[in-house]
Amino acid sequence: MMHTDILVIGGGPSGLSAAIAAGKSGAEVLLVEGNQYFGGQLVKQTHMFFGSEKQYAATRGFDIGKKLVEEVEVYDNVKTLHSTTALGIYEDGIVTLEQKTESEDVYLKVRAKTIIIGTGALERSLPFTNNDLPGIYGAGAVQTLMNEYLVKPGKRVLMVGAGNIGLIISYQLLQAGVEVAGIIDASSEIGGYLVHASKIRRSGVPIFTGYTIVKAEGKDHLEKATIAQVDRHWKPIPGTEKEFKVDVLCISVGLTPSSALFWQVGCEMEYVRDLGGYVPKRNQYLQTTLKNIYVAGDSAGIEEASSAMVEGSIAGLSASHNLGFIYEDYQRDIQELLQELEGLRGGEKGEHIRNGYNMVGF
Amino acid sequence: MLKTTGVPNDQDLDGVFPPQERLGKGPVVVVECFETIPCNPCYTACHFGGIEAFKDITDLPTIDFEKCNGCTLCISNCPGLAIMVIDYQYHKDYVKMTIPYEFFPLPKEGEWVKGLDRRGEVVINVQVILVKNAKHQDKTPLISIAVPKAHFKKLRNIEVGDSNDQS
Numbered sequence: 233m234m235h236t237d238i239l240v241i242g243g244g245p246s247g248l249s250a251a252i253a254a255g256k257s258g259a260e261v262l263l264v265e266g267n268q269y270f271g272g273q274l275v276k277q278t279h280m281f282f283g284s285e286k287q288y289a290a291t292r293g294f295d296i297g298k299k300l301v302e303e304v305e306v307y308d309n310v311k312t313l314h315s316t317t318a319l320g321i322y323e324d325g326i327v328t329l330e331q332k333t334e335s336e337d338v339y340l341k342v343r344a345k346t347i348i349i350g351t352g353a354l355e356r357s358l359p360f361t362n363n364d365l366p367g368i369y370g371a372g373a374v375q376t377l378m379n380e381y382l383v384k385p386g387k388r389v390l391m392v393g394a395g396n397i398g399l400i401i402s403y404q405l406l407q408a409g410v411e412v413a414g415i416i417d418a419s420s421e422i423g424g425y426l427v428h429a430s431k432i433r434r435s436g437v438p439i440f441t442g443y444t445i446v447k448a449e450g451k452d453h454l455e456k457a458t459i460a461q462v463d464r465h466w467k468p469i470p471g472t473e474k475e476f477k478v479d480v481l482c483i484s485v486g487l488t489p490s491s492a493l494f495w496q497v498g499c500e501m502e503y504v505r506d507l508g509g510y511v512p513k514r515n516q517y518l519q520t521t522l523k524n525i526y527v528a529g530d531s532a533g534i535e536e537a538s539s540a541m542v543e544g545s546i547a548g549l550s551a552s553h554n555l556g557f558i559y560e561d562y563q564r565d566i567q568e569l570l571q572e573l574e575g576l577r578g579g580e581k582g583e584h585i586r587n588g589y590n591m592v593g594f
Numbered sequence: 595m596l597k598t599t600g601v602p603n604d605q606d607l608d609g610v611f612p613p614q615e616r617l618g619k620g621p622v623v624v625v626e627c628f629e630t631i632p633c634n635p636c637y638t639a640c641h642f643g644g645i646e647a648f649k650d651i652t653d654l655p656t657i658d659f660e661k662c663n664g665c666t667l668c669i670s671n672c673p674g675l676a677i678m679v680i681d682y683q684y685h686k687d688y689v690k691m692t693i694p695y696e697f698f699p700l701p702k703e704g705e706w707v708k709g710l711d712r713r714g715e716v717v718i719n720v721q722v723i724l725v726k727n728a729k730h731q732d733k734t735p736l737i738s739i740a741v742p743k744a745h746f747k748k749l750r751n752i753e754v755g756d757s758n759d760q761s
């Protein structure tokens with residue numbers, strides 16, 4: 233059995249930032265990440281990030297991940313385990329971990345005074361005829377193939393979803409030399425940032441708002457996709473179909489917070505559409521209704537890496553503070569972070585996030 | 595239009611292009627950023643006060659066309675690739691347009707490439723004047739092209755060779 237002050241579950245930007253903040257405060261920290269690499273979603277992001285310079289704006293995603301990992305390594309009191317998934321949190325506060333090594337899977341147990349959960353998000357899928365044909369991928373899979381394994385998913389892609397992820401992956405496909413036949417979205421407006429939309433559009437990729445995918449066809453793999461315009465209730469309108477000869481459909485219709493561990497441990501949960509699904513209730517320091525469980529990043533509500541990092545830092549500082557670790561600049565830093573978070577959620581695009589947070593605070 | 599197709603219309607563009615009088619005074623920035631998103635690296639890149647300080651991170655960039663000297667530094671710092679610099683005085687018939695371009699292969703100086711509009715449609719072939727790909731640009735190369743004055747408000751992208759396919 234291992235013992236630690238703070239266990240951080242998830243090694244994405246939120247978890248890494250939480251581990252850095254707790255490490256800085258002097259707590260013993262164990263950071264576990266299910267994948268072989270730390271960095272979470274950042275590992276696959278080759279584009280420059282938005283946000284402010286404090287959260288590494290204009291730096292490419294994978295470089296931000298590297299910087300955070302280097303910062304974690306500075307602290308001797310922060311231990312990290314990769315390829316290690318947290319399976320469950322038990323009533324007596326013990327967390328079970330599964331560690332994959334080359335030869336075998338090892339089960340480990342750890343007892344932590346406080347747990348910070350930054351497990352990120354899961355992809356949504358979409359029901360339509362033949363949606364299981366080979367050639368139909370989720371957005372995450374396309375990114376993993378291209379940016380981790382350097383494999384093109386196919387020759388010609390139809391992107392379903394014009395949120396930031398759909399727009400960014402379309403751009404990355406173009407950069408990899410894959411043709412993008414079009415981007416469709418059932419909403420009447422583009423959901424992602426317009427600067428992203430414009431940069432793809434000016435490379436000749438049409439964007440069809442108000443369309444949904446109705447059918448995929450092909451013998452052994454995808455050969456053709458049919459889209460149709462939708463009415464006010466998002467139902468396809470007969471006679472408005474358009475066909476695309478494509479060998480890849482990339483489904484990028486949003487993410488939902490990964491909430492399993494919160495349910496299991498018994499945090500009070502709330503369904504909040506603006507945050508992407510069920511999320512734990514928490515106070516402004518990201519402490520849930522169970523005082524030794526914190527949440528940060530996309531598992532607290534689908535947002536951005538910039539806010540995930542700030543939330544991770546807040547959770548890490550606050551959790552250490554509550555365990556009695558003295559960090560001189562605590563008050564100053566935490567106020568600054570809270571303000572940064574508020575700033576990131578300003579503006580028109582931040583409205584739904586602000587609405588969402590009003591529903592989960594306590 | 596912009597919100598449904600990603601293509602800004604003339605009105606949108608008129609709002610961000612410098613006045614003709616300023617164009618006559620040498621290179622200057624054009625920032626096509628129309629939406630209040632949490633982003634400010636254009637401002638932090640500029641050493642000359644050409645982009646006014648952001649009060650909130652979600653502010654739209656406000657350009658001080660008198661202070662901007664067209665140095666091009668902000669172009670590769672913008673994650674939205676929303677910035678270009680135009681030099682209307684470059685030649686009596688041509689504008690020098692400097693745009694970000696993140697595709698392979700990069701064009702060569704002197705090469706003719708397709709000049710594309712904001713929908714990606716070919717307007718006219720243009721010649722590449724300069725290709726800059728310095729380390730501080732962090733993989734966002736800058737391409738300068740000579741654009742006939744009649745078309746300079748239309749062009750915003752280029753296409754190199756027949757395709758980007760390397761395989």
Ligand SMILES: Cc1cc2nc3c(=O)[nH]c(=O)nc-3n(C[C@H](O)[C@H](O)[C@H](O)COP(=O)(O)OP(=O)(O)OC[C@H]3O[C@@H](n4cnc5c(N)ncnc54)[C@H](O)[C@@H]3O)c2cc1C
Pocket residue numbers: 241242243244245246247264265266267271272273274277280281282283316317318319350351352353375396397398400401490528529530531535536537538539540
């Ligand atoms: C295509 C794309 C483009 C994006 N572009 C931007 C952008 O330009 N700017 C921006 O700010 N944001 C961007 N984002 C969003 C950003 O990547 C996410 O908001 C951010 O990564 C969330 O961080 P996180 O730490 O909450 O979750 P993640 O990055 O998802 O990390 C969660 C980690 O937890 C691990 N994990 C999950 N469950 C367990 C478990 N039980 N045990 C152990 N480990 C576990 C996962 O393996 C993962 O590594 C983009 C996202 C995508 C997909």
Ligand code: SF4
Pocket residue numbers: 622623639640641642643644645661662663664665666667668669679
């Ligand atoms: S071109 Fe140079 S001077 Fe003008 S706004 Fe950009 S960085 Fe500032």
Ligand code: SF4
Pocket residue numbers: 427625626627633634635636637654655671672673674675676677
């Ligand atoms: S850096 Fe680019 S996208 Fe960001 S605010 Fe400035 S112009 Fe807009």
